[in-house]
Amino acid sequence: MSKEPDRIFAKPLAQVPDFAFNEDVVRVFPDMIKRSVPGYPTIVENLGVLAAQFAQPNSVLYDLGSSLGAVTQALRRHVRTDGCRVIAVDNSAAMVERCREYLNGQDSMFQELLPVEVIEGDILALEFHPASVVALNFTLQFIAPDQRTALLSRIRQSLLPGGALILSEKLRFNDTEEHALLTDLHVAFKRANGYSELEIAQKRSAIENVMKPDSLEEHRERLLAAGFSKVVPWFQCLNFASLIALP
Ligand SMILES: C[S@@+](CC[C@H](N)C(=O)[O-])C[C@H]1O[C@@H](n2cnc3c(N)ncnc32)[C@H](O)[C@@H]1O
Numbered sequence: 612m613s614k615e616p617d618r619i620f621a622k623p624l625a626q627v628p629d630f631a632f633n634e635d636v637v638r639v640f641p642d643m644i645k646r647s648v649p650g651y652p653t654i655v656e657n658l659g660v661l662a663a664q665f666a667q668p669n670s671v672l673y674d675l676g677s678s679l680g681a682v683t684q685a686l687r688r689h690v691r692t693d694g695c696r697v698i699a700v701d702n703s704a705a706m707v708e709r710c711r712e713y714l715n716g717q718d719s720m721f722q723e724l725l726p727v728e729v730i731e732g733d734i735l736a737l738e739f740h741p742a743s744v745v746a747l748n749f750t751l752q753f754i755a756p757d758q759r760t761a762l763l764s765r766i767r768q769s770l771l772p773g774g775a776l777i778l779s780e781k782l783r784f785n786d787t788e789e790h791a792l793l794t795d796l797h798v799a800f801k802r803a804n805g806y807s808e809l810e811i812a813q814k815r816s817a818i819e820n821v822m823k824p825d826s827l828e829e830h831r832e833r834l835l836a837a838g839f840s841k842v843v844p845w846f847q848c849l850n851f852a853s854l855i856a857l858p
């Protein structure tokens with residue numbers, strides 16, 4: 612994986628453009644996400660462990676909004692169920708190109724990995740195969756809020772008995788004090804990871820129009836409305852959490 616440090620917002624920008632998963636972001640993405648999302652390495656590795664418990668024989672495991680394929684690689688490290696394959700989907704051409712290179716690298720280092728297909732496409736337009744595991748790892752927050760229930764309903768309909776959706780998101784909090792505290796602590800996390808006040812402020816304005824976090828209560832209600840029967844949070848670090856939703 613690229614070790615290039617994220618300096619995208621280090622210099623003052625006359626106007627901060629909306630955040631996009633373009634070539635510049637792709638180059639620094641492993642560093643950016645690790646320094647920005649508290650608990651990210653733990654979530655990704657354990658997503659593989661969880662997936663191994665839900666994977667059903669001869670089914671598909673989806674990594675939706677796969678970026679550079681970190682989740683896909685974890686699925687391939689942990690899932691040994693017969694006849695499973697991974698489908699990774701992202702609508703950023705730059706991400707997909709680099710993801711394919713990284714997965715070729717994983718194939719050349721390890722044997723007996725699950726087969727994988729990387730699709731450049733919109734997850735809102737995807738025809739789902741019967742699936743046992745669907746991962747949305749920090750992707751739903753970039754989907755327009757009015758499209759989220761429809762997407763989750765389609766995922767629910769594709770899920771086989773015994774399968775699961777694993778949904779990781781940045782959270783907002785209905786309680787004003789809780790929201791302020793966890794937001795401040797997230798800024799402290801970024802500062803401790805070497806981001807300057809300018810970088811933190813410019814990144815905040817870059818993502819505010821394109822990334823719309825929900826509260827845990829909103830996630831739970833929406834997942835139940837989409838037909839899931841049970842929602843179980845399994846990880847939270849500051850204002851980032853991951854949930855298991857059962858069909
Ligand atoms: C924060 S990143 C996901 C990180 C990745 N899952 C990981 O764990 O490393 C969000 C990704 O979702 C992708 N994305 C956003 N909207 C999408 C859509 N409608 N269809 C497909 N991919 C989308 C972006 O291109 C981006 O790569």
Ligand SMILES: O=C(O)C(=O)C[C@]1(C(=O)O)C=C[C@@H](O)C=C1
Pocket residue numbers: 643644647648749781814815818822
């Ligand atoms: O909330 C923030 O400040 C972030 O930087 C979060 C976040 C994310 O959750 O996806 C935003 C964009 C990048 O993909 C990496 C991290």
